[in-house]
Amino acid sequence: MELTKDKSRHHHGNLHAALVEAGIDILRSSGLDALSLRKCAALAGVSHAAPAHHFGNLEGLKWAIAEEAFARFSEFMRTHAAAADDTAHGRLLGICRGYLAFARAEPALYEMIFCLQRKDPESKRDASTSYSILRDTCAPFVPPGTDPVIIETQVWSLVHGFALLELHGRLGDTPPPDDAILALLRHIGQEPA
Amino acid sequence: MELTKDKSRHHHGNLHAALVEAGIDILRSSGLDALSLRKCAALAGVSHAAPAHHFGNLEGLKWAIAEEAFARFSEFMRTHAAAADDTAHGRLLGICRGYLAFARAEPALYEMIFCLQRKDPESKRDASTSYSILRDTCAPFVPPGTDPVIIETQVWSLVHGFALLELHGRLGDTPPPDDAILALLRHIGQEPA
DNA sequence: GGTGTCAAGTTTACACTGTAAAGATTCGAT
DNA sequence: ATCGAATCTTTACAGTGTAAACTTGACACC
Numbered sequence: 001m002e003l004t005k006d007k008s009r010h011h012h013g014n015l016h017a018a019l020v021e022a023g024i025d026i027l028r029s030s031g032l033d034a035l036s037l038r039k040c041a042a043l044a045g046v047s048h049a050a051p052a053h054h055f056g057n058l059e060g061l062k063w064a065i066a067e068e069a070f071a072r073f074s075e076f077m078r079t080h081a082a083a084a085d086d087t088a089h090g091r092l093l094g095i096c097r098g099y100l101a102f103a104r105a106e107p108a109l110y111e112m113i114f115c116l117q118r119k120d121p122e123s124k125r126d127a128s129t130s131y132s133i134l135r136d137t138c139a140p141f142v143p144p145g146t147d148p149v150i151i152e153t154q155v156w157s158l159v160h161g162f163a164l165l166e167l168h169g170r171l172g173d174t175p176p177p178d179d180a181i182l183a184l185l186r187h188i189g190q191e192p193a
Numbered sequence: 194m195e196l197t198k199d200k201s202r203h204h205h206g207n208l209h210a211a212l213v214e215a216g217i218d219i220l221r222s223s224g225l226d227a228l229s230l231r232k233c234a235a236l237a238g239v240s241h242a243a244p245a246h247h248f249g250n251l252e253g254l255k256w257a258i259a260e261e262a263f264a265r266f267s268e269f270m271r272t273h274a275a276a277a278d279d280t281a282h283g284r285l286l287g288i289c290r291g292y293l294a295f296a297r298a299e300p301a302l303y304e305m306i307f308c309l310q311r312k313d314p315e316s317k318r319d320a321s322t323s324y325s326i327l328r329d330t331c332a333p334f335v336p337p338g339t340d341p342v343i344i345e346t347q348v349w350s351l352v353h354g355f356a357l358l359e360l361h362g363r364l365g366d367t368p369p370p371d372d373a374i375l376a377l378l379r380h381i382g383q384e385p386a
Numbered sequence: 387g388g389t390g391t392c393a394a395g396t397t398t399a400c401a402c403t404g405t406a407a408a409g410a411t412t413c414g415a416t
Numbered sequence: 417a418t419c420g421a422a423t424c425t426t427t428a429c430a431g432t433g434t435a436a437a438c439t440t441g442a443c444a445c446c
Binding site for chain 1: 431441
């Protein structure tokens with residue numbers, strides 16, 4: 001993917017993708033606070049007001065980046081889940097470990113995907129970035145008569161919370177190992193003892 | 194607490210607290226993106242460069258606000274935990290419900306407390322805002338020979354993740370009820386069945 | 387082939403932000 | 417009473433988002 005446009009041509013051709021790519025580069029190298037419309041424009045070799053034409057405003061660009069980041073997250077999870085375990089618990093632990101691995105490998109993208117807030121309330125896009133891999137992996141643990149969303153949300157909350165506490169430095173210098181936290185999932189879907 | 198200073202006097206007297214108070218007001222009414230040094234200064238009736246003298250830069254002000262927010266959170270949790278249940282599980286559920294209640298009542302303050310990132314790495318303050326209420330409440334569930342931090346982190350991760358997923362709108366229009374998610378804690382500290 | 391239309395970028399402009407530097411004011415210890 | 421230091425103001429500057437008017441080029445249509 002070429003980021004900088006051909007200066008001789010007035011039309012870029014694929015500015016939308018180039019700006020998102022530039023944004024991801026900035027996010028990775030300098031973090032969320034460094035992300036700006038003007039820097040993305042400069043990185044794409046385009047005037048500073050060009051991004052507004054494509055995304056409306058900064059929030060629009062951020063959501064476009066989040067969309068692309070979610071696509072990469074999904075692809076990461078798909079390949080990670082390919083290492084299939086034969087037990088349902090093994091698969092569940094596998095995707096949770098993958099989830100944590102992505103959060104650590106791409107912390108800025110992870111926050112864009114799961115923490116970005118919408119200020120435009122009239123935007124019709126649904127913010128619930130549900131991913132079917134989690135649903136499928138949780139399915140074997142849903143007791144009859146209970147809402148599958150409950151089981152999924154329990155798993156998601158535990159892993160998401162652990163990821164963010166660690167990313168935000170709230171767990172001190174030596175956080176507990178992943179499997180110690182994920183051990184709680186051995187009781188997922190069970191009735192109380 | 195008077196926010197605006199007496200115009201006749203050059204010294205404010207308690208500008209530090211007044212600026213933090215102004216910041217909390219802005220956070221509550223307009224959210225994190227609206228928080229700025231200049232707005233806090235204006236709300237405190239002081240020149241726009243005054244905050245830098247107290248907090249160094251914007252990040253310093255944010256951490257000062259986070260500190261005050263954490264004090265209020267602690268006070269909230271202390272009074273909330275006062276409604277003591279006689280069982281250890283009842284107490285655990287109680288503080289988790291209180292935690293979620295605070296997150297919903299003060300979402301901006303909650304994010305300041307638990308999500309603010311440090312860019313100044315040389316700052317000596319520890320970001321691990323551990324609160325002893327959680328530790329005490331989790332103590333009865335720590336099996337002999339295991340690190341208490343593991344149990345605390347399991348509880349904290351579940352509740353923190355759930356709170357943030359809901360705050361960030363990732364759980365759709367009808368999130369599962371709190372107790373359905375907290376039901377996972379009935380197995381906290383147990384050996385696998 | 388000329389023409390109209392429209393999307394894609396550019397230019398210009400403005401208000402707002404953080405932050406640095408230097409000056410003014412006041413407090414407090416001596 | 418005086419001097420130093422802390423506190424706040426003033427001034428200045430670079431960077432930011434965003435709106436408006438303008439320019440360029442692509443493309444269908446006759």
